């Protein structure tokens with residue numbers, strides 16, 4: 001689950017990280033009022049679950065309240081990477097004298113939190129990693145001890161020469177670590193961490209992604225979910241109890257079991273296709289789940305073909321077949337389906353599908369190859 005910048009800022013602030021004041025608004029009038037109360041120049045920032053807002057025109061400086069309102073009129077309602085801006089953060093404009101990067105992630109290889117810092121802040125850290133990997137400094141944290149002061153200091157020396165700033169940055173890193181652990185985050189980053197006109201170290205942007213598996217035991221964090229800012233398809237899938245991740249390809253995948261779903265996506269790639277999504281309809285899928293799944297996949301305009309790959313164990317193939325038939329009658333588009341079913345009640349499923357005018361395969365390779373081909377021809 002992603003948090004908005006203003007939410008991430010609040011968590012960092014609570015952990016003691018210096019963060020500028022700020023207030024959230026959803027109308028230009030509110031923005032004007034907040035800016036007037038703040039006085040002086042402000043920055044108006046789109047609150048959407050993506051980075052690169054600055055480049056997309058979603059972060060703008062304004063010299064006074066009137067200009068803040070004008071800027072907000074442009075930013076509110078704009079789309080950034082497919083997400084509509086519903087809210088903006090208004091904050092006093094900072095005067096920046098340097099920008100660096102500080103981030104915590106969970107590293108799969110070491111299975112530990114890793115602190116990453118770079119003096120090249122304010123830009124995409126992926127670009128820095130690609131162009132000048134020697135400008136990124138990493139430290140693996142032992143979760144038994146947390147981020148120790150001397151470790152934070154040694155990394156802070158990579159960012160600043162001034163000892164006072166090094167100390168401030170080290171404190172920011174330790175507090176960021178605390179916020180990261182307390183939120184159950186998989187990522188917590190400050191980009192840019194700036195020095196302002198007085199040389200004070202301040203977190204100007206904040207991004208936190210929370211591991212969904214932590215939400216159950218962290219109700220205060222779970223309450224920060226903003227459904228209006230999430231992809232419609234992902235919200236629907238979650239409500240229906242489906243594991244769904246949207247991807248960029250054109251072969252829709254409807255599979256039972258996470259392992260089979262991964263294997264299916266691999267095979268789609270093997271045959272030269274690109275999966276449009278990961279979707280696991282779960283172990284005991286009823287026909288309604290299949291209807292929802294097909295609706296969600298079908299609402300993606302990139303999808304050219306939907307591949308069903310069902311290995312019936314607890315999942316009964318006839319349930320899935322009934323779901324497909326029901327879903328098709330409710331759908332307006334004529335999206336081609338390639339269906340592969342095998343296992344529990346396979347014969348019954350094939351009969352249900354044949355009676356409804358569908359064909360069904362039992363071989364996985366054959367089905368995936370065909371789905372890729374159909375998608376390519378329709379693209």
Ligand code: GDP
Pocket residue numbers: 042043045050051052053054055059061092093094095096099121122123191192204205
């Ligand atoms: P992102 O593009 O989504 O990462 O949004 P950021 O909050 O990082 O803002 C992008 C860039 O806008 C920053 O790297 C800064 O260069 C600039 N920026 C953001 N806030 C301010 C501010 O208060 N003052 C000034 N001068 N620049 C700002």
Ligand code: MN
Pocket residue numbers: 051052122191192205
């Ligand atoms: Mn940023």
